[in-house]
Amino acid sequence: MTAPPVASAAPPARVEELQARIRGMQATRLDSKAVPTHPALEPVLPGGTLREGTVVQVEGSTTLLMALLAGPSASGRWVAVAGLPEFGVEAAARFGIDLERLVLVPDPGRQWLTVVAALADVIPVVAVRPAGRVSPAESSRLQARLRQRGTTLLVAGEWPGSDARLGVEASEWHGLEQGHGRLAAREVVVSTAGRGEFVRRARSRLRLPGPALEFAPVDPTASGHAEPIPFDDVRRRAAG
């Protein structure tokens, strides 16, 4: 019987990288089921789709939130929006959210976390704007419930321990000029940050919405823009 060959002491950097990788794999939970998502959001979301039981932060754009809700709604799921009194119903309908299966709780008040938990029990996709700070204990308790129910939570604000963060970094409107024209289409740069280092930070360009009220990734060949730029590369290039 021979002892297994003892590996040479791994450099600490390597250990950290591996641990980050394990964390990332645990966080993304490969066994969780995918929620039907709008195909335009494939380059934006880590793993290409929304997943059941995850929390996705969406910052700075209600349209992006609607785009995320449109996919599940089109596939026949109920969606709920809590704490967003200014949620534009007409825009939601035009962007493909079925109003028959949309529930709004415009003012959940102080009990918003309880309301979200009650909604998450029955509605598979819930969007919420937190009315206050969430403690890590509260968030992990709710997240356990989300995983158990298979509910996806979209948060328009801060959330400790979210699985992904989407943010609109830049937006450019087309169609409106100096004194004439009208808003017709816009292109945005959406930045994505996953949990842990396993999913790399990335930016991608989207039409949000395009001229026919559709969501689509901007075709790099047509407009001359490059592929979605990995965030690391940008930093590396900036560093020299």
Next chain:
Amino acid sequence: MSADPGRTIVLWCPDWPVFAACRELGLDPADPIALTEGGLVFACSAAARRDGVIRGLKLREAQYRSPAVTVLEYDAALDARVFEPVVRAVEATVPGVQLVRPGTLAMRARGPARYYGGEDAAAEALLATLAQLGVVGARVGVADGPFAAEQAARAAGASPFRIVEPGASAEFIAPLPVGLVVDARTTVLLNRLGVRTLGEFAALPDADVRRRFGAAGAFAHDRAAGREQTRVTARTPPPEFEVEQHFEPPLDRVDQLAFAFRVRAEEFIDRMRAVRLVCTALRIELDDERGGHSSRSWLHPHWFTPADVIDRVRWQLQGAGTADSGLASPIVRLRVVPERVDSTGNHEEGLWGGGPDERVHHGLTRVQSMLGHEAVVTATIGGGRMLADRQVLVPWGDRPPERRDDAPWPGSLPALAPASVFRERLPISLLDASGTSVAIDARGAISAPPERFAVGADRAVPVRAWAGPWPVVERWWDAERAKRVHRFQIVDDDGCAWLLVRDGEGWWAEARYD
């Protein structure tokens, strides 16, 4: 032929629809009141009739004849609802009552006449019962057959009842117009043929009437001749489901009241369940100490459970307040009446439980019981030019308003709708190059191109692109509700687009494209 030629008592309350509306809304029946249906007068009070208002008159003509008239919409359900206690009271006096229509009851005369010792004594007993309920001016007619008896009640005039001797009914109804037994077209035809009264119609040979007017004509002919074959068909009194609770001392807290009513709510549902019924709509009536009355119907997408009934009571009480808030005036009486019941068979759960929508409903009901009925809403898109008008929010469980046609609404926005529509418009400032606010003159021209834009008291940012003004003129014919605003679309320096509105008071942000 039997010895009893179908002696019938008919109890008639004149102007019942008016009386019912007055009782519900607390009006005085002595005032001129008209109920309309489809723009025509359906019923009116005695005071209005004195002014010349009659049934079938156009509303405008009625208001011209009687300027002080109060006009209300006719509600058939209200009629029947207010009449129900009257029917119950009469059933307690004389069993076997047929409800001809709200306001008119028919019953066989033989039993009551024997019990009270005469047809006139029975009629007086009935009128005394009605007087106890506060129904004044009722008339009783006794004759052979329901038709003749009703005509006798209507012909009573000043005396409270009119009794037509047995066998004299044909003579009694002979001078009445023929239109009482046949429809309007046949009436015109008979009048042209020279037949104007029931007596003349009855004198026509039986076989000829049947050949010319068919079975319906023969039936009318029998009625006109006082040979009516129809008999009173007494209704089976429906089981009583409503529950009522008086509070002594009056309760002034919502939670106290909800707790006190819990037993009765369970009893309410259990009683219906015992006869295999479920309640899908109910009405809650509340009386407070100061004499205030609140009444409201509640619908349920499935059926009510005791907890749902208590929730509805709480929502009706608290309005916009919270669960532990006090009430304006203590409640002395609470009454719950089922408005629509259905067989449990139609609401049976499937073998594998209800569908997913039922789960959704239970979850949302929980949220509603936390926050109130109005807090959970579904949305539909209505008509209008301003964005806030176009989104119609309906509390969960209520019926959405009827969807209107997609009218064009000239002046509304193009297809791209803003993602954020502010409930309260944000005050903003839109400045030109020299730092003064951009103004719009009467012809819709701007004073200078906008250069800088600020929300509230924030730092002003440059305007990258803009377009406008797009005028919106609404209800120019109505001085109080007229609206004349100008809309702008701008893109600010951060690449965020806004929909701005300029009205008489200043600049506002109506919505944001974000």
